[in-house]
Amino acid sequence: MLASACLAWTASAHAQRLERVADGFVQPLTITHAVDDSGRLFVVEQRGTVQTVRDGAVTGTFLDIQDRTRAQGERGLLGVAFHPSFADNGRLFVHYTDLRGATVLAELRADPPDAASVDAATERVILTMEQPYGNHNGGQVAFGPDGNLYLGLGDGGSGGDPLNAGQDLGTWLGTIVRLDVDGAEPYAVPADNPFVDDPAALDEIWAYGLRNPWRFSFDRATGDLWIADVGQNAVEEVNRQRADSPGGENYGWRIMEGDACFDPPSGCDMSGLTMPVVTYTHASGWGRSITGGYVYRGDDVPALAGAYVFGDYVSGRIFVAEGSGDEWSARPLLESGFRIAAFGEDQAGELYVADYSGGVLYRFAE
Numbered sequence: 257m258l259a260s261a262c263l264a265w266t267a268s269a270h271a272q273r274l275e276r277v278a279d280g281f282v283q284p285l286t287i288t289h290a291v292d293d294s295g296r297l298f299v300v301e302q303r304g305t306v307q308t309v310r311d312g313a314v315t316g317t318f319l320d321i322q323d324r325t326r327a328q329g330e331r332g333l334l335g336v337a338f339h340p341s342f343a344d345n346g347r348l349f350v351h352y353t354d355l356r357g358a359t360v361l362a363e364l365r366a367d368p369p370d371a372a373s374v375d376a377a378t379e380r381v382i383l384t385m386e387q388p389y390g391n392h393n394g395g396q397v398a399f400g401p402d403g404n405l406y407l408g409l410g411d412g413g414s415g416g417d418p419l420n421a422g423q424d425l426g427t428w429l430g431t432i433v434r435l436d437v438d439g440a441e442p443y444a445v446p447a448d449n450p451f452v453d454d455p456a457a458l459d460e461i462w463a464y465g466l467r468n469p470w471r472f473s474f475d476r477a478t479g480d481l482w483i484a485d486v487g488q489n490a491v492e493e494v495n496r497q498r499a500d501s502p503g504g505e506n507y508g509w510r511i512m513e514g515d516a517c518f519d520p521p522s523g524c525d526m527s528g529l530t531m532p533v534v535t536y537t538h539a540s541g542w543g544r545s546i547t548g549g550y551v552y553r554g555d556d557v558p559a560l561a562g563a564y565v566f567g568d569y570v571s572g573r574i575f576v577a578e579g580s581g582d583e584w585s586a587r588p589l590l591e592s593g594f595r596i597a598a599f600g601e602d603q604a605g606e607l608y609v610a611d612y613s614g615g616v617l618y619r620f621a622e
Contacts, residue, residue: 272557272589274609274618278309281615283327285395286335287600287608292343294370297602299610299617302332304352308372309617319364319374325352330413334395339437340403343369349382349405349437351397359385359393361407363437382435382442385428389413392468396548401479401499404446405435408483410468411509416488416519422465422509425457430509432469432483434462450504463497465507465529470569471548471598475499476605477562484548484566485532488513490539492546493532494566494577496584505530533584534564534577542575542588543568549599554606557622565589565607565620567596574609592618 286300297309304322308315325333331353339347346369354360361382366374387393392410400406411421411430421429436444451457463483472483479499485507487493491514495507506529510519514535517524536542549566564577564584572594577586594611601607607620 272560273621274590274592275621277312277608277617277619278314279614279616280314281307281610281617283332283597283612284610284615284617285333285598285612287598287610287617288336288338289601289603290338290342290348290369291340291603292338292369293603295603297600297608297617298336298338300333300336300598302327302334304333306333306336316372318372319350319376321350321352321376321379323376324354324360326355328390330391330393331357334393335397337397337399337405340399342366345369346371347437348374349397351395351407353387353393354384357387357390359383359387359409361397363442380442382437385409387412388419388429394466394469396469396472398472398474400434400474400481401476402446403436403438405437405443406462406472406481407433407435408466408469408472409433411466417467417510420510422467423506423511425451425454425461425464428458428460430466431461431464432466432472433458433460434503435460448502450502462503463505463507465505465509465511467509467513469548470546473548473550473599473601475551476553476601477551480551482548482551482564483507484546485509486545487538488518490514490537491516492536492538492543492568494534494546494548494564494584495530496533496582497530507532533579533582534586536586541571543571543573545569547596547599549609550601550607552605552607552620554601554604554620556606557620559622560607560620565599567592567599567609569595569597569612572596 283302306319346366391413493514552560597612
């Protein structure tokens with residue numbers, strides 16, 4: 257677990273820095289690539305656009321769906337994921353809240369796959385879900401190493417999970433869902449999803465007990481799933497799901513907030529819950545709203561090899577967690593000085609972070 261001692265920002269023998277790549281973005285929320293050997297990066301802007309970056313320059317707007325979403329609080333265009341065979345089929349998937357505030361997962365197609373932009377008219381809605389409140393919409397959408405599409409959704413919002421959605425398997429709220437977008441139209445439920453034989457649960461659910469999983473990622477080397485879950489008012493957490501997991505983990509919300517009891521505030525029943533591998537408290541001074549990152553597998557910063565890099569939106573601090581199995585400890589890495597809502601990887605595994613308010617894209621360097 258992460259110690260709650262005060263921060264000491266000291267240089268290490270392998271000091272890391274952030275190298276400016278490009279700027280001019282409007283509230284960037286996702287940084288990703290298309291696995292197409294094009295060298296392109298794609299930066300999602302909350303207002304409803306995706307910008308293309310190549311060779312350190314913004315080369316144009318790749319997608320514009322501003323007519324169907326609105327950046328308002330935690331709503332807007334929240335994520336994009338490119339199909340593992342995008343170079344051949346041009347398929348990509350977006351997660352956004354529509355003008356009514358409902359969650360939408362939709363597919364679009366780039367034709368040809370190396371086109372400079374995508375026609376928004378190619379949109380095909382995969383699923384929708386009403387949102388009871390305006391916050392905790394989650395946001396991450398990503399393909400796993402198994403070829404399935406994963407979508408993270410918050411508990412529906414407000415505060416303290418008034419619907420107890422985190423422990424309700426009858427809703428997608430507070431879960432990560434897992435879909436086979438190749439098996440049927442609009443999708444198929446993978447036969448090995450953990451709750452397909454449970455009549456009281458939705459078949460699409462892969463894991464639950466989440467408050468607002470603001471960014472998850474797959475370790476490209478091991479396949480492990482790393483989930484950063486934003487706390488209520490006391491504890492931030494990181495969960496690690498092993499690649500060989502059959503799914504079905506209950507990460508505890510609202511019974512627990514991180515590694516502390518929440519409802520009830522003491523003496524809670526922890527049986528059957530999966531505990532986080534990293535936590536930090538608001539009282540520690542580390543921050544107040546976690547933003548999930550990536551296990552570093554690039555070549556440019558060897559000191560970070562195999563470490564999980566993440567940050568905090570409120571404090572702007574960047575941390576690194578190191579360890580193995582269920583034993584991980586975290587330490588401060590950098591103080592960015594800006595609000596962090598997104599980390600990302602390029603195709604080679606190099607790591608990026610974006611300044612949400614200032615609209616600048618940075619790359620990690622030694």
